[in-house]
Amino acid sequence: MDILISGASVAGPALALWLRRYGHDVTVVEKAPALRGGGYAVDFRGSVHMRTLERMGLRDALEARATHMGDIAIVDGTGARVAALPASVFSGDLEVLRGDLAEVLYGATRDRVRYRFGDQITAIEQDEHGVDVTFGSGSAGRFDLVVGCDGVHSGVRRLVFGDDPAHRRPLGVYGGVFTMPGTMGLRRSGVMYNEPGRAITVTSPHGGDQIVSMSFYEPGLEFDHRDVDRQRRIVAERFAGAGWRTAELLEAMERAEDFWFDSTTQIHLDRWSRGRVVLLGDAGYAGGPGGNGTGLAVVGAHVLAGELDRARGEHGVALRRYEELLRPYVATCQRQSGGSPDFLVPTSWKKIAQRNRFFKAMRYVPVAPRLVRHFATKTATAFDLPEYDLPALV
Numbered sequence: 505m506d507i508l509i510s511g512a513s514v515a516g517p518a519l520a521l522w523l524r525r526y527g528h529d530v531t532v533v534e535k536a537p538a539l540r541g542g543g544y545a546v547d548f549r550g551s552v553h554m555r556t557l558e559r560m561g562l563r564d565a566l567e568a569r570a571t572h573m574g575d576i577a578i579v580d581g582t583g584a585r586v587a588a589l590p591a592s593v594f595s596g597d598l599e600v601l602r603g604d605l606a607e608v609l610y611g612a613t614r615d616r617v618r619y620r621f622g623d624q625i626t627a628i629e630q631d632e633h634g635v636d637v638t639f640g641s642g643s644a645g646r647f648d649l650v651v652g653c654d655g656v657h658s659g660v661r662r663l664v665f666g667d668d669p670a671h672r673r674p675l676g677v678y679g680g681v682f683t684m685p686g687t688m689g690l691r692r693s694g695v696m697y698n699e700p701g702r703a704i705t706v707t708s709p710h711g712g713d714q715i716v717s718m719s720f721y722e723p724g725l726e727f728d729h730r731d732v733d734r735q736r737r738i739v740a741e742r743f744a745g746a747g748w749r750t751a752e753l754l755e756a757m758e759r760a761e762d763f764w765f766d767s768t769t770q771i772h773l774d775r776w777s778r779g780r781v782v783l784l785g786d787a788g789y790a791g792g793p794g795g796n797g798t799g800l801a802v803v804g805a806h807v808l809a810g811e812l813d814r815a816r817g818e819h820g821v822a823l824r825r826y827e828e829l830l831r832p833y834v835a836t837c838q839r840q841s842g843g844s845p846d847f848l849v850p851t852s853w854k855k856i857a858q859r860n861r862f863f864k865a866m867r868y869v870p871v872a873p874r875l876v877r878h879f880a881t882k883t884a885t886a887f888d889l890p891e892y893d894l895p896a897l898v
């Protein structure tokens with residue numbers, strides 16, 4: 505099949521890898537002018553994620569870039585440590601920076617897949633036999649299948665499934681993430697500072713540069729996801745006057761080239777495909793924080809490609825099966841993410857103190873981290889990974 509993928513972050517290149525392996529012709533169109541770096545660490549956890557990475561042939565390459573993060577110290581306004589988030593609980597079995605993951609996936613596919621950066625789909629029309637696509641650059645093409653891997657603000661979803669606000673469930677937490685030169689002497693460690701409704705986390709997985717995440721709770725905030733300057737202003741306004749080393753971080757944010765901002769949002773749709781157009785990853789079923797979004801993207805890519813191969817050209821059968829198989833897994837992951845705002849950005853000093861006490865107590869109850877880890881892994885492994893034929897790369 506001649507397949508067009510929209511989006512080159514995690515889901516897009518992961519699917520491209522599989523589709524090439526099954527012998528399809530693949531084009532990936534990405535809105536950004538080049539592969540986007542940046543972002544926070546993402547986790548893979550449990551046997552389903554790890555076996556998928558193994559089958560992709562990328563486990564070693566990703567292990568080589570693992571963050572091996574230690575605990576994250578929770579500090580007060582003077583920088584004194586008051587508690588810690590144990591790494592054993594939050595880092596999963598393999599943690600890598602999102603930018604590193606995208607780079608490894610792109611590196612594994614760039615010679616076999618047509619990447620078109622700086623372009624995007626502007627119109628989609630389909631009939632029984634194919635999909636006609638128009639691009640922003642003015643060119644056009646006809647494909648057998650179009651896959652939207654273009655994230656929570658998916659253009660493919662808007663064009664084919666409509667711009668229904670009911671598809672998006674914002675969790676009220678917004679965050680900016682950027683990289684800056686290290687100023688806190690961190691190496692494989694991090695610090696977190698909270699004020700009511702605001703959280704700053706600084707980590708340095710590899711030493712040198714540090715990654716800053718500034719999150720705040722503000723249900724109902726509207727923003728233009730294309731207007732990056734305005735997004736910087738939003739973060740600067742929300743953190744103006746905050747204590748600790750906030751001023752220094754806000755200054756660095758102004759210069760950061762990889763600044764990324766978004767709301768933590770879940771995506772819920774009744775159907776993930778219409779005819780020959782299908783959604784994968786955050787575009788179709790974003791999980792929100794703690795919802796295994798990156799794991800769902802790579803597992804989803806494996807299942808979609810595997811079902812297309814099994815159905816031998818019957819795309820309708822394959823897309824139905826992809827959805828039937830994956831939906832219960834997605835629902836489980838999305839349920840797990842539901843309560844996370846309280847943990848990420850407690851909204852009062854009292855709630856901050858309660859959360860800190862919880863993590864302090866965890867140090868003295870060794871079974872507690874194991875329990876949290878157990879439940880997180882249970883969610884990530886709540887899927888029976890099908891055994892697909894795995895042809896060698898062509």
Ligand SMILES: Cc1cc2nc3c(=O)[nH]c(=O)nc-3n(C[C@H](O)[C@H](O)[C@H](O)COP(=O)(O)OP(=O)(O)OC[C@H]3O[C@@H](n4cnc5c(N)ncnc54)[C@H](O)[C@@H]3O)c2cc1C
Binds near residue numbers: 512534540543545
């Ligand atoms: C730069 C960046 C930083 C991120 N940082 C974090 C983070 O710190 N924490 C976190 O939890 N998650 C982060 N994410 C989201 C995370 O990558 C996803 O939740 C998860 O990995 C699933 O990936 P995905 O490929 O489905 O979606 P995404 O990673 O969101 O990728 C979507 C891709 O599609 C592209 N795109 C968007 N619209 C269009 C369009 N109309 N046409 C063509 N291409 C389009 C985007 O530029 C992007 O490359 C980040 C994503 C990006 C792109």
